Amino acid sequence: MDQVISAREQQRLRTREAILSAATELLAIKPIEAISINELVALAGVAKGSFYNHFPEKDSLANLASTHIRKQYQRKIMALNAGIENPASQIVRGLCSFIQTSIENPRLAAVLLRGDDWVTAGNHPLNEYIQDSIEAGINQNIFLERTRHHGIILILGTSRISIMRLLTDNPSINEIRILAIETNTLILCGFGMDYESALELSQQASAAVIT
Numbered sequence: 001m002d003q004v005i006s007a008r009e010q011q012r013l014r015t016r017e018a019i020l021s022a023a024t025e026l027l028a029i030k031p032i033e034a035i036s037i038n039e040l041v042a043l044a045g046v047a048k049g050s051f052y053n054h055f056p057e058k059d060s061l062a063n064l065a066s067t068h069i070r071k072q073y074q075r076k077i078m079a080l081n082a083g084i085e086n087p088a089s090q091i092v093r094g095l096c097s098f099i100q101t102s103i104e105n106p107r108l109a110a111v112l113l114r115g116d117d118w119v120t121a122g123n124h125p126l127n128e129y130i131q132d133s134i135e136a137g138i139n140q141n142i143f144l145e146r147t148r149h150h151g152i153i154l155i156l157g158t159s160r161i162s163i164m165r166l167l168t169d170n171p172s173i174n175e176i177r178i179l180a181i182e183t184n185t186l187i188l189c190g191f192g193m194d195y196e197s198a199l200e201l202s203q204q205a206s207a208a209v210i211t
Helices: 002-027 037-044 050-054 058-082 086-103 106-114 125-139 145-171 173-190 196-209
Strands: none
Touching: 002 050, 002 058, 002 106, 037 050, 037 058, 050 173, 058 086, 058 106, 058 125, 086 125, 086 145, 086 173, 086 196, 106 145, 125 145, 145 173, 145 196, 173 196
């Protein structure tokens, strides 16, 4: 009986993954409103009823696809920052990693923008790493106290707008590096750092991460 349950669970997971994969492929080229459920299940190779067994409606699927991709971005940021102890460097390198990943995978970047799950609460699981860097910066007197509650909004807003700029304007690598330097410098200055220190860290991050 346990083997039967296990087989059913494996099939359920395969079906869910097939639908999510199909959604990701379609969301890379058009918004969720333009995607029909028939189109989704046809691409996924599953029965139409399977969709409703896993998702209440299309918007929840778009948010899940976006969240899944944002987790991929987050893992890359954490790997890039392994061994980096300066909270300010963690933040600017993180944004540069966000940009670099979008350069390498524009289709994933497009899907990331389709979902609405850009929760700006610092205690949201997707934001814990960023919030930890902010808290560390405050504790080390690098950032001002005011960044504790609203710094996450500035970082996520800048990340989202930067991706939109990449996808719509098709800037050169040099323009992208300048964008990263200028936006990161503004973030760090807004967090309380002096301009010269903020600019230096931003230039270092851009040179090290964006290729």
